[in-house]
Amino acid sequence: xxxxxxxxxxxxxxxxxxxxxxxxxxxxxALSLAFRCFDGTLFGWHPFSMSVGYIFFMAEGLLSAWAxxxxxxxxxxxxxxxxxxxxxxxxxxxxxxxxxxxxNKHRHGKPHFRTLHGRLGLLxxxxxxxxxxxxxxxxxxxxxxxxxxxxxxxxxxxxxxALGVVTxxxxxxxxxxxxxxxxxxxxxxxxxxxLSAGAAGALMALLLYGRQRRGDLLKGT
Numbered sequence: 145x146x147x148x149x150x151x152x153x154x155x156x157x158x159x160x161x162x163x164x165x166x167x168x169x170x171x172x173x174a175l176s177l178a179f180r181c182f183d184g185t186l187f188g189w190h191p192f193s194m195s196v197g198y199i200f201f202m203a204e205g206l207l208s209a210w211a212x213x214x215x216x217x218x219x220x221x222x223x224x225x226x227x228x229x230x231x232x233x234x235x236x237x238x239x240x241x242x243x244x245x246x247x248n249k250h251r252h253g254k255p256h257f258r259t260l261h262g263r264l265g266l267l268x269x270x271x272x273x274x275x276x277x278x279x280x281x282x283x284x285x286x287x288x289x290x291x292x293x294x295x296x297x298x299x300x301x302x303x304x305x306a307l308g309v310v311t312x313x314x315x316x317x318x319x320x321x322x323x324x325x326x327x328x329x330x331x332x333x334x335x336x337x338x339l340s341a342g343a344a345g346a347l348m349a350l351l352l353y354g355r356q357r358r359g360d361l362l363k364g365t
Contacts, residue, residue: 166347173340174200181328186248193241198315201234264318271311278304316345
């Protein structure tokens with residue numbers, strides 16, 4: 145029995161270090177990328193805002209949703225409110241970043257959404273608008289989900305969670321595509337940003353997959 149208990153505690157300790165490692169990785173990557181690429185110009189607001197919006201706030205929003213899944217009642221409501229606030233902050237920065245690059249291209253007479261980065265970014269932007277809207281519908285406290293049939297509620301909530309993950313993953317790919325561009329490339333920092341962004345994506349996938357597997361096991365599937 146003591147051996148089983150110690151093994152269980154060891155697994156819990158490993159599980160606890162994974163989110164903490166991801167928090168640290170997200171913070172360092174987002175803030176170093178944001179401030180290193182910000183040069184005070186209109187264009188500089190684009191990498192700055194997208195880094196903070198996607199790599200930090202949206203990722204932290206996903207982590208907060210991951211953490212609240214096992215909670216119940218009032219604690220769960222507070223967790224959802226904190227998640228929503230985190231995502232709203234991310235959406236604000238994303239809107240600033242999108243507005244900065246769109247206006248900057250317009251001011252210089254350059255075409256919009258012609259590159260791979262631009263097209264992926266447009267799709268990520270559309271999903272970034274759809275995800276919080278679906279989240280608002282999913283939040284029972286707002287009273288919107290009650291307008292739909294009861295049998296739809298689980299599907300709506302599941303769709304919101306899936307859309308959030310897909311949006312962040314797409315945004316991460318979009319950022320990876322942009323990093324080698326001469327406008328933001330930094331000889332020493334860029335390879336580290338690429339590596340850390342990829343590692344953040346892998347850790348997030350591991351966390352979310354583990355959460356899903358534990359839920360399936362509890363359901364007996």
